[in-house]
Amino acid sequence: MNFVAALRQAADAHDSMLCVGLDPDPSRFPGAWAGDAGRIFDFCAAIVDATHDLVCAFKPQIAYFHAHRAEEQLERLVAHIRRVAPGVPVILDAKRGDIGATAEQYAREAFERYQAHAVTLSPFMGFDSIEPYLRYEGRGAILLCRTSNSGGSDLQAQRLASGEMLYEHIARLAAGPWNANGQIGLVVGATFPAEVARVRELAPTLPLLIPGVGAQGGDAQATVRAGWQTDGPIIVSSSRAVLYASRGEDFAAAARTAALATRDALNAARPPAAP
Numbered sequence: 001m002n003f004v005a006a007l008r009q010a011a012d013a014h015d016s017m018l019c020v021g022l023d024p025d026p027s028r029f030p031g032a033w034a035g036d037a038g039r040i041f042d043f044c045a046a047i048v049d050a051t052h053d054l055v056c057a058f059k060p061q062i063a064y065f066h067a068h069r070a071e072e073q074l075e076r077l078v079a080h081i082r083r084v085a086p087g088v089p090v091i092l093d094a095k096r097g098d099i100g101a102t103a104e105q106y107a108r109e110a111f112e113r114y115q116a117h118a119v120t121l122s123p124f125m126g127f128d129s130i131e132p133y134l135r136y137e138g139r140g141a142i143l144l145c146r147t148s149n150s151g152g153s154d155l156q157a158q159r160l161a162s163g164e165m166l167y168e169h170i171a172r173l174a175a176g177p178w179n180a181n182g183q184i185g186l187v188v189g190a191t192f193p194a195e196v197a198r199v200r201e202l203a204p205t206l207p208l209l210i211p212g213v214g215a216q217g218g219d220a221q222a223t224v225r226a227g228w229q230t231d232g233p234i235i236v237s238s239s240r241a242v243l244y245a246s247r248g249e250d251f252a253a254a255a256r257t258a259a260l261a262t263r264d265a266l267n268a269a270r271p272p273a274a275p
């Protein structure tokens, strides 16, 4: 099954737009695991076990694994997700972007080594840096468009000669000529609901990955109102607010409580279904 179909199916099955981001920081692990990078798999697997029936996707962030030489733990984690939650797609957050020949290696890393269903990419180097990922039939390529950080405005909010802003141009390309096989999605930060709405206008059916709720303070409900579109899935991602809801032995139960509350808050903001 392709990424977009798997995403829709998981979203329907779990009545959820929530993606739990897996950003394991050993210094924030509970109890005896604190500071132990050898526990990255155990920590993330416990979060997955506690939340997989509440999410439409999981999003491991590659830096949190590579920084601790924990690539093998990431491989085991994706295998674990595929085993306990076979219907839940894995978005590898790697934000890659390089010339075609190097992109081929990054694509191989994401889709063959880590078995991800989709990967985040920077579109800064243009279509030939994206195309190697699209050769993997059915896998998703989610392009940074209007990121959640304030510095995102330095480039993404600049006006081009055409009059549109750079992020609008990215959305237009992603929804049009770059998306021949329906594999592309866009990243838009929950910290910018007006821009979420603008991207949704330009890309009505593309999956939107929306980080920035929780620790970054984005408004979950404004995000859903801005991005909601029956034919265009939204994936609202939260990492720290779920992972570190408690530093005690109850961390997994607390993560579940936080995930449930976020999922329900997102669902409450959906417009009522048409009769």
Ligand SMILES: O=C(O)c1cc(=O)[nH]c(=O)n1[C@@H]1O[C@H](COP(=O)(O)O)[C@@H](O)[C@H]1O
Pocket (backbone or CB within 6 Å): 021, 023, 061, 093, 095, 120, 146, 147, 148, 149, 187, 188, 189, 211, 212, 213, 214, 215, 216, 237, 238, 239, 240, 241
């Ligand atoms: O691509 C991303 O996931 C991403 C894009 C963006 O614009 N902003 C952003 O925060 N992210 C990622 O989303 C996660 C946010 O984590 P929390 O702020 O803890 O929910 C981190 O892994 C970021 O790398």
